[in-house]
Amino acid sequence: MVYFGDVKPIKGKIHIKKDQCKGCAFCVEYCPKDVLEMSEEFNVKGYHPPFVKDEDACLYCQLCETICPEFAIFVTIKEEEEEGEKGESRP
Amino acid sequence: MKKEDRLESKNPMEGFLRMDRIPHIWCPGCGIGTVVTSFTEALKKSKLDLDKVAVVSGIGCTGRVAGYVKLDSFHTTHGRAVPFATGLKLANPDLKVVVFSGDGDIFGIGGNHFIHAARRNMDILIICVNNFNYAMTGGQVAATTPMEANASTAPYGNFEFAFSLPYLAEAAGATYVARWTSLHLRRVTKSIQEALAKPGFSLIEVITPCVTLYARRNRLGDGLNLLKYYYDKSVIEHGADTRTLDISYQGKLVVGKFVDKEKPTFLDRMNEHMTKILGDKYVKYGE
Amino acid sequence: MKKVKVDPKGVLTGSHYIDGDYAIAEGGLAAGCRFFAGYPITPSTETAERFSERIPHVGGVFIQMEDELGSIAAMIGAVWGGKKTMTVTSGPGFSLMMENIGLACMMEIPLVIANVQRGGPSTGLPTLTGQQDMMQAKWGSHGDYEIIALSPDSPQECFDLTIEAFNLSETYRVPVFVMTDECVGHMHEKVVIPPAEEIEVVERKWYEGPKDKYLPYKLDKDGIPFMVKAGDGYRFHTTGLTRDERGYPVINAECQSVVVPHLVDKIINNADKIIMLEEDEIDGAEIVVISYGITSRVAIRAVQQARKAGIKVGTLRLKTVWPFPEKRIKQLARKIKAFVVPEINYGQIVLEVERCAAGKAPAFHVPHCGGWVHDPNDILKVIKEAAK
Numbered sequence A: 001m002v003y004f005g006d007v008k009p010i011k012g013k014i015h016i017k018k019d020q021c022k023g024c025a026f027c028v029e030y031c032p033k034d035v036l037e038m039s040e041e042f043n044v045k046g047y048h049p050p051f052v053k054d055e056d057a058c059l060y061c062q063l064c065e066t067i068c069p070e071f072a073i074f075v076t077i078k079e080e081e082e083e084g085e086k087g088e089s090r091p
Numbered sequence B: 001m002k003k004e005d006r007l008e009s010k011n012p013m014e015g016f017l018r019m020d021r022i023p024h025i026w027c028p029g030c031g032i033g034t035v036v037t038s039f040t041e042a043l044k045k046s047k048l049d050l051d052k053v054a055v056v057s058g059i060g061c062t063g064r065v066a067g068y069v070k071l072d073s074f075h076t077t078h079g080r081a082v083p084f085a086t087g088l089k090l091a092n093p094d095l096k097v098v099v100f101s102g103d104g105d106i107f108g109i110g111g112n113h114f115i116h117a118a119r120r121n122m123d124i125l126i127i128c129v130n131n132f133n134y135a136m137t138g139g140q141v142a143a144t145t146p147m148e149a150n151a152s153t154a155p156y157g158n159f160e161f162a163f164s165l166p167y168l169a170e171a172a173g174a175t176y177v178a179r180w181t182s183l184h185l186r187r188v189t190k191s192i193q194e195a196l197a198k199p200g201f202s203l204i205e206v207i208t209p210c211v212t213l214y215a216r217r218n219r220l221g222d223g224l225n226l227l228k229y230y231y232d233k234s235v236i237e238h239g240a241d242t243r244t245l246d247i248s249y250q251g252k253l254v255v256g257k258f259v260d261k262e263k264p265t266f267l268d269r270m271n272e273h274m275t276k277i278l279g280d281k282y283v284k285y286g287e
Numbered sequence C: 001m002k003k004v005k006v007d008p009k010g011v012l013t014g015s016h017y018i019d020g021d022y023a024i025a026e027g028g029l030a031a032g033c034r035f036f037a038g039y040p041i042t043p044s045t046e047t048a049e050r051f052s053e054r055i056p057h058v059g060g061v062f063i064q065m066e067d068e069l070g071s072i073a074a075m076i077g078a079v080w081g082g083k084k085t086m087t088v089t090s091g092p093g094f095s096l097m098m099e100n101i102g103l104a105c106m107m108e109i110p111l112v113i114a115n116v117q118r119g120g121p122s123t124g125l126p127t128l129t130g131q132q133d134m135m136q137a138k139w140g141s142h143g144d145y146e147i148i149a150l151s152p153d154s155p156q157e158c159f160d161l162t163i164e165a166f167n168l169s170e171t172y173r174v175p176v177f178v179m180t181d182e183c184v185g186h187m188h189e190k191v192v193i194p195p196a197e198e199i200e201v202v203e204r205k206w207y208e209g210p211k212d213k214y215l216p217y218k219l220d221k222d223g224i225p226f227m228v229k230a231g232d233g234y235r236f237h238t239t240g241l242t243r244d245e246r247g248y249p250v251i252n253a254e255c256q257s258v259v260v261p262h263l264v265d266k267i268i269n270n271a272d273k274i275i276m277l278e279e280d281e282i283d284g285a286e287i288v289v290i291s292y293g294i295t296s297r298v299a300i301r302a303v304q305q306a307r308k309a310g311i312k313v314g315t316l317r318l319k320t321v322w323p324f325p326e327k328r329i330k331q332l333a334r335k336i337k338a339f340v341v342p343e344i345n346y347g348q349i350v351l352e353v354e355r356c357a358a359g360k361a362p363a364f365h366v367p368h369c370g371g372w373v374h375d376p377n378d379i380l381k382v383i384k385e386a387a388k
């Protein structure tokens, strides 16, 4: 259990399968923290995939993952200190 | 480092989709993929044994869903997903059978099957992607096209009355009825989850952008515009009277959960009735 | 092909005085059919009625669907759910089933449809006989494929051939039609149902390998793929689109050139094993009367009279109509003077006879547009003409 004050907000790490993206910009538009932005680069299919502009701002809300119609973006929890998760360091 | 690698390579959809078939055929900005994600989220949350969940689709853009989900999945013929699902469910009552198909498929060519499956309270869940047109064939007018909207076979605008799917479903006997837009991500998921947990005939209508055809022909912009447009036009009214849910061309979209009631399913009725009439002579089915 | 003993619950052992329609239902139940989806249509409805009455005592499902489109779709679903399934219909209903008969061919679905034929076209003669759906049985759905069609000439054969239809459908994973007609369907005769221990049926070709290795359309040594049922953890996909071994759609000419020949060859290459004929006095015959169903019973009288008149007439009864006994007709065509083909239509199976005879012997048709059986004298007349 994590308590108030002791809280380290969950941070997300964003994974973009660029070549699966069709550049619809749903993720960019609906990210509440403006983490993503459309890039100028082309993927193999000729679409512009998004890129991560500001990963630190990511809240791990997974909205981008849920809205993406291409299953091309997903988020995992960023673990800054590995032990943090194991719980041994916590009494 | 190692851990990140693993995560990086493992798309959380992998357990649910046939990743060897992705990218899918849907257009950029099409909303069908989003509804699929909402469905897989519901599956995750439902904790159902995925080996016991089957998806049946008819024909159409939405009809291709069956080909992408990593479940026992059946891509059938245009309009016949519901009776196919009926046979599948009755033959193997252990299955949770989900019909995932388009408005034209389920309510146009397959409308009669829909009302009869609802009448019987067949234990199947229908997820209908309503994009207001026959998309796969090029955007023709459908039984769901709002009056005034343009379609390739209604080039001067549609002058026919449209079906209200929740009204039809309730009148025919469905025990769970909800309508959302595809942007109501978590609400779609929640409805699917509720319907999966509920025996009986359920309909979840998901209003979804068809960016290439419906949006273009009706000058509604790109996928993003349309997604937002539907969302903005929607008003949540749980329990709304289904007689009031007609969709007009530029009008508001009433969404929410409208029906959630208890009723014995076809198989419940069959076993109950036959036992009453035949007593010990009846060989109980599917128990 | 694995043969197993039948579930005795479905077998109504004994001697019964029933009509062909009832016998079809009993044949299905004896063969292990436990799912029937149907829609009422004269003159076939009695089969559905019989099944609905019997199934609660046997364990299974009877469902009256909203139409025949629904019946066949539900049947295909039920097969993937693990059941043996059948339905019964007549002309208009058979027409409605056509699209999904194609799906059943494409998905390689074992199922049985009995067609108790009546006079057409359209609503035609609901209560009166016909044999006008014989070509539709073969060609009715779009695309290239093969099916199997049998034609019983008595209630006893309705029972026997329905069991055989199930066996063939399971062996070749193909829809099998029992093409009877109003006369046989409504004819009451003695039907002997043997003890369950004496009936063996073909078991579905279940896959038993490792789950992750299952490929729905990978052909086994005998050219027939293995089946599984939904819910057993294979998480397989199947479609009506042209598909590869995995059941995934592959929409191109290469894949089509594998799928279509397979659907055709699995039947045609096994035609010798499938075809059942009944021949009488064929050796030395100058005329061979080819018939099927009720018409073969009517033809007997004409044949007897022709023999009395000194004409050497043999008979060939098609218990199997499709695949067509091409080889046998070719052989006979070289030896005889002519074929005579009476049938209750304006020329269907006679065309096949003509094609197979390939000009070696003419085929004389005895047409009848339906409503009643032939007058044997009409057949006799044509036999005499053919013998000239």
Ligand SMILES: Cc1ncc(C[n+]2csc(CCOP(=O)(O)OP(=O)(O)O)c2C)c(N)n1
Pocket (backbone or CB within 6 Å): B059, B060, B061, B062, B063, B078, B101, B102, B103, B104, B105, B106, B129, B131, B133, B134, B135, B136, B137, B142
């Ligand atoms: C019997 C039959 N008639 C017509 C078609 C052509 N067809 C294919 S998809 C389709 C419309 C699909 O519309 P809908 O169910 O709304 O799906 P969408 O493509 O909009 O997702 C039609 C008419 C067909 N495949 N089969």
Ligand code: SF4
Pocket (backbone or CB within 6 Å): A012, A014, A030, A031, A032, A033, A034, A035, A036, A057, A058, A059, A060, A061, A062, A063, A064, A065, A075
């Ligand atoms: S998880 Fe949420 S905050 Fe993070 S990128 Fe996705 S949408 Fe933005």
Ligand code: SF4
Pocket (backbone or CB within 6 Å): A016, A020, A021, A022, A023, A024, A025, A026, A027, A028, A049, A050, A067, A068, A069, A070, A071, A072, A073
């Ligand atoms: S939502 Fe998906 S497909 Fe659309 S831009 Fe983002 S990653 Fe690409």
Ligand code: SF4
Pocket (backbone or CB within 6 Å): B025, B026, B027, B029, B030, B031, B032, B061, B062, B131, B135, B136, B209, B210, B211, B212, B213, B214
């Ligand atoms: S045509 Fe419309 S419904 Fe079909 S994939 Fe494209 S956007 Fe989606």
Ligand SMILES: [Mg+2]
Pocket (backbone or CB within 6 Å): B060, B102, B103, B104, B129, B130, B131, B132, B133, B134, B135, B142
């Ligand atoms: Mg549609």
